[in-house]
Amino acid sequence: MNTVVTSKDEILKISRELIRQQGWSAVNIRSVASACGVSVGSIYNYFDSKSDLVSATVESVWCEIFHRPDDGAIFHDTLACIVWIYERMAYGCKQYPGFFTLHSLGFMREDKSDGKRRMQQTWQHILQGLCTVLKRDPNVRPDAFTDAFTPEKFADILFSLMLSALLRQDYDPSTVLELTRRTLYESSH
Incomplete structure (x- = not known):
């Protein structure tokens, strides 16, 4: 079972891992929320949109x-x-x-x-x-x-x-x- 992610850095770390395993198409609000073990709304607490999440993930990579x-x-x-x-x-x-x-x-x-x-x-x-x-x-x-x-x-x-x-x-x-x-x-x- 996934541990619940509670920080922007942890979300970006899991987003990078999704990219490694499944490629860039895996980075979207739903898949990241699922991988983090949180609700979709929790991701929106840190990122305003999918575009914001993807941009921050690019920067973190x-x-x-x-x-x-x-x-x-x-x-x-x-x-x-x-x-x-x-x-x-x-x-x-x-x-x-x-x-x-x-x-x-x-x-x-x-x-x-x-x-x-x-x-x-x-x-x-x-x-x-x-x-x-x-x-x-x-x-x-x-x-x-x-x-x-x-x-x-x-x-x-x-x-x-x-x-x-x-x-x-x-x-x-x-x-x-x-x-x-x-x-x-x-x-x-």
């Missing part, structure tokens, strides 16, 4: 996939950060099959403004994290960045490559690592 690691050193080394991002993408693909391609990127085509906003907030957080790592990395050569080629512009390039990898389901970071080594670490002379 992104947060689970890209949760901050205990090892803070990853955010001081660009290469380690890239490896970590690609490992997390592989984890996300395994835990939530089709999440990146079928659902999340679908927000970009459809008018699901809250889900799209939440996904873009997560993407912005990842992009800002890449910028921070690029600026902190002591191994980046001093002349790697210029007024025209900034850490922000290189972070955009890395992020675009990451999105492309998500679409292709290619979680091998070797090409991105080589590009980063040549661009940031090797002498330009």
Whole structure:
């Protein structure tokens, strides 16, 4: 028998589990209420609509996939950060099959403004994290960045490559690592 769920976090945890077991179509007010062992009305105490529930679940999936690691050193080394991002993408693909391609990127085509906003907030957080790592990395050569080629512009390039990898389901970071080594670490002379 299910234990009765009494918090928003528990509802989102069970929603993520439903996705893992049955896919995205399993996330609706009735199925989540049933899995939580509560009434439909109880879910509405936390979420105004199915759309609100799905959007919050999308955000919680992104947060689970890209949760901050205990090892803070990853955010001081660009290469380690890239490896970590690609490992997390592989984890996300395994835990939530089709999440990146079928659902999340679908927000970009459809008018699901809250889900799209939440996904873009997560993407912005990842992009800002890449910028921070690029600026902190002591191994980046001093002349790697210029007024025209900034850490922000290189972070955009890395992020675009990451999105492309998500679409292709290619979680091998070797090409991105080589590009980063040549661009940031090797002498330009």
